[in-house]
Amino acid sequence: xxxxxxxxxxxxxxxxxxxxxxxxxxxxxxxxxxxxxxxxxxxxxxxxxxxxxxxxxxxxxxxxxxxxxxxxxxxxxxxxxxxxxxxxxxxxxxxxxxxxxxxxxxxxxxxxxxxxxxxxxxxxxxxxxxxxxxxxxxxxxxxxxxxxxxxxxxxxxxxxxxxxxxxxxxxxxxxxxxxxxxxxxxxxxxxxxxxxxxxxxxxxxxxxxxxxxxxxxxxxxxxxxxxxxxxxxxxxxxxxxxxxxxxxxxxxxxxxxxxxxxxxxxxxxxxxxxxxxxxxxxxxxxxxxxxxxxxxxxxxxxxxxxxxxxxxxxxxxxxxxxxxxxxxxxxxxxxxxxxxxxxxxxxxxxxxxxxxxxxxxxxxxxxxxxxxxxxxxxxxxxxx
Amino acid sequence: xxxxxxxxxxxxxxxxxxxxxxxxxxxxxxxxxxxxxxxxxxxxxxxxxxxxxxxxxxxxxxxxxxxxxxxxxxxxxxxxxxxxxxxxxxxxxxxxxxxxxxxxxxxxxxxxxxxxxxxxxxxxxxxxxxxxxxxxxxxxxxxxxxxxxxxxxxxxxxxxxxxxxxxxxxxxxxxxxxxxxxxxxxxxxxxxxxxxxxxxxxxxxxxxxxxxxxxxxxxxxxxxxxxxxxxxxxxxxxxxxxxxxxxxxxxxxxxxxxxxxxxxxxxxxxxxxxxxxxxxxxxxxxxxxxxxxxxxxxxxxxxxxxxxxxxxxxxxxxxxxxxxxxxxxxxxxxxxxxxxxxxxxxxxxxxxxxxxxxxxxxxxxxxxxxxxxxxxxxxxxxxx
Numbered sequence: 221x222x223x224x225x226x227x228x229x230x231x232x233x234x235x236x237x238x239x240x241x242x243x244x245x246x247x248x249x250x251x252x253x254x255x256x257x258x259x260x261x262x263x264x265x266x267x268x269x270x271x272x273x274x275x276x277x278x279x280x281x282x283x284x285x286x287x288x289x290x291x292x293x294x295x296x297x298x299x300x301x302x303x304x305x306x307x308x309x310x311x312x313x314x315x316x317x318x319x320x321x322x323x324x325x326x327x328x329x330x331x332x333x334x335x336x337x338x339x340x341x342x343x344x345x346x347x348x349x350x351x352x353x354x355x356x357x358x359x360x361x362x363x364x365x366x367x368x369x370x371x372x373x374x375x376x377x378x379x380x381x382x383x384x385x386x387x388x389x390x391x392x393x394x395x396x397x398x399x400x401x402x403x404x405x406x407x408x409x410x411x412x413x414x415x416x417x418x419x420x421x422x423x424x425x426x427x428x429x430x431x432x433x434x435x436x437x438x439x440x441x442x443x444x445x446x447x448x449x450x451x452x453x454x455x456x457x458x459x460x461x462x463x464x465x466x467x468x469x470x471x472x473x474x475x476x477x478x479x480x481x482x483x484x485x486x487x488x489x490x491x492x493x494x495x496x497x498x499x500x501x502x503x504x505x506x507x508x509x510x511x512x513x514x515x516x517x518x519x520x521x522x523x524x525x526x527x528x529x530x531x532x533x534x535x536x537x538x539x540x541x542x543x544x545x546x547x548x549x550x551x552x553x554x555x556x557x558x559x560x561x562x563x564x565x566x567x568x569x570x571x572x573x574x575x576x577x578x579x580x581x582x583x584x585x586x587x588x589x590x591x592x593x594x595x596x597x598x599x600x601x602x603x604x
Numbered sequence: 605x606x607x608x609x610x611x612x613x614x615x616x617x618x619x620x621x622x623x624x625x626x627x628x629x630x631x632x633x634x635x636x637x638x639x640x641x642x643x644x645x646x647x648x649x650x651x652x653x654x655x656x657x658x659x660x661x662x663x664x665x666x667x668x669x670x671x672x673x674x675x676x677x678x679x680x681x682x683x684x685x686x687x688x689x690x691x692x693x694x695x696x697x698x699x700x701x702x703x704x705x706x707x708x709x710x711x712x713x714x715x716x717x718x719x720x721x722x723x724x725x726x727x728x729x730x731x732x733x734x735x736x737x738x739x740x741x742x743x744x745x746x747x748x749x750x751x752x753x754x755x756x757x758x759x760x761x762x763x764x765x766x767x768x769x770x771x772x773x774x775x776x777x778x779x780x781x782x783x784x785x786x787x788x789x790x791x792x793x794x795x796x797x798x799x800x801x802x803x804x805x806x807x808x809x810x811x812x813x814x815x816x817x818x819x820x821x822x823x824x825x826x827x828x829x830x831x832x833x834x835x836x837x838x839x840x841x842x843x844x845x846x847x848x849x850x851x852x853x854x855x856x857x858x859x860x861x862x863x864x865x866x867x868x869x870x871x872x873x874x875x876x877x878x879x880x881x882x883x884x885x886x887x888x889x890x891x892x893x894x895x896x897x898x899x900x901x902x903x904x905x906x907x908x909x910x911x912x913x914x915x916x917x918x919x920x921x922x923x924x925x926x927x928x929x930x931x932x933x934x935x936x937x938x939x940x941x942x943x944x945x946x947x948x949x950x951x952x953x954x955x956x957x958x959x960x961x962x963x964x965x966x967x968x969x970x971x972x973x974x975x976x977x978x979x980x981x982x983x984x985x986x987x988x
Contacts, residue, residue, distance in 0.1 A: 241656060249645075249654040256865070259640035261633075270633040270833040272625060300684055302859040332860070339857040445860075449654040452865040473723040475686040476716070476829075479863065481640070481836040 223603045227557065230597045235558030237594055242379070242536035243585040244450050244503075251502050252448040255489040261481060269480035276468050277456070281483035285456035287493055289408070289440055290424040296458045297467055300478040303443035303455035306467075307405055308336050310439050310457065313470045314369060315340050318401040324362060324371035326354040328539060328567030328578050330379040333372040333407065342369065344569035349381055353389035356396075363398040370403035376422045377410035380567050380580040381539045382532020384420035394428035394437065404429075406440040412500045413446060415508050416533035426458055435460040444486055446536065447499065454486045510583045514538055514595045521599035529581075538581040539567075542602050547576045553601035559594045607987045611941065614981045619942030621978055626763070626920035627969040628834050628887075635886050636832040639873040645865060653864035660852050661840070665867035669840035671877055673792070673824055674808040680842045681851055684862040687827035687839035690851075691789055692720050694823050694841065697854045698753060699724050702785040708746060708755035710738040712923060712951030712962050714763040717756040717791065726753065728953035733765055737773035740780075747782040754787035760806045761794035764951050764964040765923045766916020768804035778812035778821065788813075790824040796884045797830060799892050800917035810842055819844040828870055830920065831883065838870045894967045898922055898979045905983035913965075922965040923951075926986050931960045937985035943978045 261270045263280035276282065277298025286296040299306050323342040325334050326349045334344055345362060348355045353375070362368055373393070375385040385393075393404055406425050414420075429438040436459070444453030457467065490496045515538070518529055530539045542550060547564035554561050562580040565573040581598070583591055645654045647664035660666065661682025670680040683690050707726040709718050710733045718728055729746060732739045737759070746752055757777070759769040769777075777788055790809050798804075813822040820843070828837030841851065874880045899922070902913055914923045926934060931948035938945050946964040949957040965982070967975055 243656055246652065246655075249652070252654075253643070253645075256643035256645065257641070259637070261637075261640065268630065268633070270636075270836060271630075272627055272829075272834040301863040302861075305859045308858045335857055445656075449865060450656040451861045452654060452863045473719050474692045475689045477686075477835045479685040479836045479866065481833060482863065482866070 223600050227553065227597070227600045227604060230593065230600060231557040233558075233593065235590075235593060235597070237558060237586055237590050238560045239582050239586060239594060240560045240562045242446070242582045244446055245506065245585050245587075247506055248503055248584070249449060251499065252489065255448055255485055258485045258488050260484055260488055263484055263487075267480070269484045272476050274480060275471055275475070275477040276464070277478065278480045278483050281454065281480075281487050284487045284490070284492065285442070286458065288496070289426070289442060289456065289458040291426050291458040292461075294461045295426070295464055296456060297464050298454060298456045298478070298483050300455060301445070301452055301482070303407065303409065303441045303445070303457075304332055304336070306455050306457045307333070307407065307441055309470060310405065310467065311336055311340055311370070313466065314401060314403055315342075318369055321367040321369040322365065323369060324354070324359060325569050326372065327569070328380050328573075328580070329372060330374060330407070331566040331571070333405070334569050337372070338570070346569055347371070349378065349383060351383050353383065353385035356389055356392045360392065360396045363396060363402065366399040368399060369401065370405060372405050372407070374407050374409055375425065376408055376420060377413060377532055377535025379409065379535065380537040381530045382535045382537060383530070384422055384533070387423050390423045390425055390428055394425065394432040394434060402437060404438050406438055408440055408442045409446070410535040411442055412496055413536065414500065414504055414534040415511050418533075420533050430460070436463050439463060444490070447496065448486060448489070452482070454483050507584060510588065510591055511538065513588065513591055514581060514583045517592065517595035517599060521596065522602065527602055536582060536584055538583065540579040540581050540598070541577050542579065544575045544577055546602065547573060547579050550598070550601045551579060553604060554597055557597055557601070559597055561598070607984050611937065611981070611984045611988060614977065614984060615941040617942075617977065619974075619977060619981070621942060621970055621974055622944045623966050623970060623978060624944045624946045626830070626966045628830055629890065629969050629971075631890055632887055632968070633833060635883065636873065639832055639869055642869045642872050644868055644872055647868055647871075651864070653868045656860050658864060659855060659859070659861040660848070661862065662864045662867050665838065665864075665871050668871045668874070668876065669826070670842065672880070673810070673826060673840065673842040675810050675842040676845075678845045679810070679848055680840060681848050682862065682867050683839045683841065685829070685836055685839065685866070687791065687793065687825045687829070687841075688716055688720070690839050690841045691717070691791065691825055693854060694787075694789065694851065695720055695724055695754070697850065698785060698787055699726070702753055705751040705753040706749065707753060708738075708743060709953050710756065711953070712764050712957075712964070713756055714758060714791070715946075715950040715955070717789070718953050721756070722954070730953055731755070733762065733767060735767050737767065737769035740773055740776045744776065744780045747780060747786065750783040752783060753785065754789060756789050756791070758791050758793055759809065760792055760804060761797060761916055761919025763793065763919065764921040765914045766919045766921060767914070768806055768917070771807050774807045774809055774812055778809065778816040778818060786821060788822050790822055792824055792826045793830070794919040795826055796880055797920070798884065798888055798918040799895050802917075804917050814844070820847050823847060828874070831880065832870060832873070836866070838867050891968060894972065894975055895922065897972065897975055898965060898967045901976065901979035901983060905980065906986065911986055920966060920968055922967065924963040924965050924982070925961050926963065928959045928961055930986065931957060931963050934982070934985045935963060937988060938981055941981055941985070943981055945982070
């Protein structure tokens with residue numbers, strides 16, 4: 221069929237589909253329903269999670285997240301439902317300590333990251349991503365500027381490309397010269413979210429920074445929002461004990477503490493690293509066919525002269541790269557046919573993709589049928 | 605018995621009691637245990653509380669808190685587990701809009717309030733409290749200074765005196781002249797926490813400010829931390845729709861949203877204003893005898909020339925006023941005998957009670973026996 225006729229056919233289906241964010245599907249959320257029935261309220265050290273105390277998290281939850289993140293318990297704070305909130309305040313604390321400055325943003329990247337440093341007054345500097353991680357020659361060059369205060373990283377199954385940083389990139393990030401206080405925000409949002417049968421491996425970056433003599437450089441985050449419930453999970457941060465103590469002090473002005481009952485529910489449900497891995501296999505069984513479906517539709521409909529795309533081993537996104545000047549128009553055509561994609565350019569600082577090439581595809585939320593139609597629509601729109 | 609002999613007798617009991625904070629007792633926390641078993645996940649408008657959405661709160665929870673606070677649904681945001689966190693960010697947003705300045709602090713007051721404005725860079729100005737609320741002549745006089753940006757208020761069963769603002773004070777606060785952006789942080793933390801059979805009444809301050817032509821002046825907060833679970837409840841803020849929209853925008857940079865499952869649990873458990881009132885009657889049955897016990901011990905042991913104290917109709921605290929220069933020493937003597945009280949001076953800006961007279965007594969957490977001993981110890985220490 222002609223692309224235009226095909227587009228009009230799909231438009232006539234009156235689709236109404238929001239694929240703008242990386243949301244778990246209802247089927248995935250159902251996997252964690254037993255968590256809601258847990259009504260324990262004392263952790264295994266006897267802390268009553270129903271009352272004020274332990275701003276740094278209940279001991280049982282700190283042990284769980286410390287094990288996941290490969291740090292000591294004192295190097296881990298367990299927070300509330302939002303890792304973005306923990307990151308925001310970490311960057312705010314850095315700003316209050318070292319002042320505003322420049323912040324490195326591997327692109328394409330996560331729009332909500334870039335927005336945090338933007339509203340906190342930093343100048344955003346783009347750094348190209350590669351399949352191995354950010355272009356380290358460029359990062360090292362830029363970090364010679366003493367005004368550069370830090371870098372955003374989604375080191376495993378990156379948002380939106382799905383790339384995992386290589387051991388070499390991790391080592392260079394840990395060891396490179398930079399201004400005092402230079403901080404790597406290590407948002408390991410997808411650390412356990414494999415799609416391929418054999419997932420990628422990521423070095424322990426906190427340990428690498430410690431070994432490099434830069435123990436305060438790494439501040440690593442994770443969250444169960446895409447493990448249990450989106451926006452109703454538990455987030456944690458790990459770093460040097462000095463950094464964790466500084467964060468505790470900072471949060472003490474702001475809150476009496478985080479929701480410890482939800483911390484306890486999560487630890488009792490996920491149990492340990494093994495329990496988490498088994499749970500994530502169930503997510504993989506739901507997500508792997510969805511990712512494959514999108515990749516199949518792309519392969520069948522997008523010739524190499526029109527587009528290229530990433531084939532991630534995990535995470536929540538596929539990056540689709542069209543020819544220059546095509547992305548915004550394609551997203552607009554999809555919108556007019558009832559499929560909302562992430563706005564073109566969102567993955568770049570200030571929302572501007574300089575080449576207008578990139579579209580972030582989020583295959584997790586739609587049903588399998590909807591996904592097929594949406595992917596077809598995207599291909600047709602890109603070909604118009 | 606001689607005071608010193610009595611003190612040594614009590615000290616020999618090897619007490620170990622922390623009365624430094626206003627914490628619900630385990631018996632009170634048990635009242636809300638059924639809440640933990642609630643595993644609903646869709647609100648009555650169909651919002652799936654397990655997934656990202658609705659930063660302003662789920663509709664069902666907004667209706668509940670809007671009803672409680674006497675505002676329209678669009679004038680209410682339902683947040684996470686901490687009202688202090690909502691206040692901190694409200695003051696931070698004000699500071700970013702109007703700049704630093706001075707902040708009025710009715711004294712004695714809540715140390716965590718004062719600390720928020722202190723770390724956010726405001727100069728703290730003490731205003732005397734009266735049994736009717738802050739000294740309004742003084743507030744009106746101070747607010748003529750255009751550098752004065754706002755005032756902290758705990759309008760019902762104030763922390764620590766247990767006073768409730770009179771209608772007259774509320775009206776003057778709503779109507780008085782002040783610099784643009786002058787904000788009343790109306791922390792209605794104890795709005796439903798009666799101890800007397802007939803509780804105090806508080807005017808609807810948001811409505812008063814609207815009627816006075818100052819709709820953005822009132823920003824009112826409440827929390828279920830002392831209704832259900834300390835630090836694991838739900839907090840809400842109400843104000844003009846313009847202020848709520850500004851807060852939503854502000855929070856959007858910081859988080860994808862608050863924990864909606866906990867919002868849903870709470871609404872399903874408390875149901876409505878009537879359900880809340882019935883629940884609070886159960887708290888009252890536990891707390892009224894504890895407050896009475898402390899008042900009885902004080903009356904039996906503290907002659908008028910040694911001390912005076914408040915007799916609140918609700919809330920979490922009793923204020924004990926000793927002769928000048930006596931408070932810090934008394935708190936220290938209690939500590940040496942194993943009873944930790946709130947540090948003397950904590951209820952004043954910068955932790956300094958200029959007369960060293962005030963001690964905040966928190967009768968809620970200890971068992972009845974412990975409370976008797978602790979109150980006796982306090983009387984003996986004050987008499988030494």
